[in-house]
Amino acid sequence: MKHLPAIAVFVVSALTGYVASLSGVPLAWVLGSLVPTALGSIFGVDVFAPKRGRKLGQLIVGTSIGLSLTVAAVGMIATWFPVMLLTALVSILATALLCVPFSRVSRVNIPTAFFSLTPGGLAEMARTGAKEGAQREAVAFSQTIRVTLLVCILPSLLLNFGIDGGLPQNSERSLLSLDQLGIVFAVAALCVYLVRFTGANNTWMIGGLLGAGIVAASGMVEGRVPYAIFAFGQFMIGISIGARFKRESLVQLPRICLMSALFVACMTTMLFGYAVLVHLVTGLDLSGMTLSASPGGLAEMALTAQVLHLNTALITSFHVVRSFIINAYSPQFYHLFRKIGLFDKMEALLDRMVGPRRQQ
Numbered sequence: 001m002k003h004l005p006a007i008a009v010f011v012v013s014a015l016t017g018y019v020a021s022l023s024g025v026p027l028a029w030v031l032g033s034l035v036p037t038a039l040g041s042i043f044g045v046d047v048f049a050p051k052r053g054r055k056l057g058q059l060i061v062g063t064s065i066g067l068s069l070t071v072a073a074v075g076m077i078a079t080w081f082p083v084m085l086l087t088a089l090v091s092i093l094a095t096a097l098l099c100v101p102f103s104r105v106s107r108v109n110i111p112t113a114f115f116s117l118t119p120g121g122l123a124e125m126a127r128t129g130a131k132e133g134a135q136r137e138a139v140a141f142s143q144t145i146r147v148t149l150l151v152c153i154l155p156s157l158l159l160n161f162g163i164d165g166g167l168p169q170n171s172e173r174s175l176l177s178l179d180q181l182g183i184v185f186a187v188a189a190l191c192v193y194l195v196r197f198t199g200a201n202n203t204w205m206i207g208g209l210l211g212a213g214i215v216a217a218s219g220m221v222e223g224r225v226p227y228a229i230f231a232f233g234q235f236m237i238g239i240s241i242g243a244r245f246k247r248e249s250l251v252q253l254p255r256i257c258l259m260s261a262l263f264v265a266c267m268t269t270m271l272f273g274y275a276v277l278v279h280l281v282t283g284l285d286l287s288g289m290t291l292s293a294s295p296g297g298l299a300e301m302a303l304t305a306q307v308l309h310l311n312t313a314l315i316t317s318f319h320v321v322r323s324f325i326i327n328a329y330s331p332q333f334y335h336l337f338r339k340i341g342l343f344d345k346m347e348a349l350l351d352r353m354v355g356p357r358r359q360q
Contacts, residue, residue, distance in 0.1 A: 009040035010048045010239075017235055026155035026307045029234035030241075030300065034148065037242025042250060049243030053236040055204040058299050060233025062208025063188045064225040065302050065312055067176075069213035073313040080314065081321070083278060087293050088322035091119055092330070094270045096337045098263055100346035104357050106259040108138055110343055114334055116142035116256075117263060119295035120326040121202060122244070128330055141253055142260040144244040149264050150296035151241075155304045158287060176223040184221060187211040202298050202323050209316060237299055267295050285310070292318035 017032025025031060040047045050056075095117045103113035115129030116139045126140035176184065191214070192207030215221050224230075250257060275289040284292075288310045291301050298319040305315040326333075337343060347357065 005040070005045045006048050009036055009045050012036045012040075013239060013242075014235070017231070017238070021231065026159055027151060027234065027300070027303055029231045030151060030238040030303065033235045033238030034151070034242040037239045038148070038245040039242075041243050041245050042247050044247055047239070047243050049239045050236075054240035057233040057236030057240065058202065058205035059185075059188060059192065059208045060225070060229060061237065061299050061303060062205040063184060063212040064208075064230045064233070065306065065316060066188070066209040066212025067184070067216045067221075067224060069209075069216050069313050071217050074213075074217060076311075076314060077317045080284070080317075083282065083284070084292075084318050084321040085325075087274070087278075087318055088325045090274050091271060091293070091295060091322060092326060092333050094267055094274075095119070096333070096342055097346065098267055098270075100343055101350060102259060102263045104350065106138075106256050107358070108135060108256065109133065111334070112138050114337075115139045115330070116260065117146075117267060118326060118330055119146065119267075119322065120330055121323070122147060122297075124327050125330070128327075132331060132334060137249065138253055138256050140244070141249045142256060144241065145257065145260040146264045146295060147297040147300060148241055148245075149261055150268065150294060151300040151304075154268075154291075154294060154296060154301075155307055158290070158304070158308055174223045175226055176221060180221045180223065181225070181229075184212050184215050184225075187215050198324070199328050202320075202327075205299050205302075206320055206323075209320070213313075234303065264295065271295060288315055291315050298323050 013033040013036040016036050017029040020028035020032040037047050037049065095114060099110060099113040099117050102108075102117060103110050106113065106116075108116070111129055111132045111134035115125045115132070115134045118125055120128075120143075122140065122143040125143050126134075126136045129139040130136040188208045188211030190207075191211035192203050195203045195207045195210065271293040272290055275286065275293040278284055278293070279286040279289050287308065288305070291305055291308075291310065292315045294301060296304070296319075298316070301319055302312060302316040305312040351357075
């Protein structure tokens, strides 16, 4: 049976997710499915990962999180919108500052380095970068490493520091009835369709958030998505990320693999410094601001906020704003940095500090 290895990886992923959830591992169903699927894919297994699986997972997760939205939460989001906008701009500036040294040590061109580090959509950055002269495969692989590294490390790291926001969990609310689930997902699906017209990335996640948020904030329904459905959404996100790891990429792009991990850590550290500054100036919770500024994926950071009992609505809003700005305008930012000579200035600075760039 040629599909037996894929079935085996799928079963192991499901069992790993289940055991991890029983053990209290943060983002258990994401990590439990991601790791076995990635290993199977690296060893040449044609793993089961439906093309629309990540979209379905994002819709479920977005809808589940959106149900926690209240009128008060909407007002709070509006209050902090300028900080959200600033955070998005800081993240794109951090990308620009790091992309030249990343380009040097990874031995790739500037467009590849820039779109590899930009905290946008996995597929969108590869597609957009290719139009600007970037290597599509290198960008896609670097983006996968960024999302995977942060989803594997950041939740556990924050938990080890004893961070817990103390906000109520979804499990403390009653389950939605089948009729209510139907209403919520119907509105969420409609919002997905409408969000597409904005040109935003992560339409399934944002549509789910928006649809469920409208229904919850209006008082039409109150409750939570059943755990099994929520876990399934996380599971689909995990296997879709894991399936992006290919043996060919590891063989052909070993330097990119290592350097991407290193520079994701550098960017995370820089944005943590920014989060500390925002915390000191505004009084926003440091742990929440750390997640809000982190270069992780929208769905993954929203789930992390839930696990840590932080202000999920606010943290998710930071990532929605950044996602929209970066995915819609990353080419314009790239050309702006080119025009003002930022990349050339960084090259000149590095020439003085460590010597001329090696030939690629």
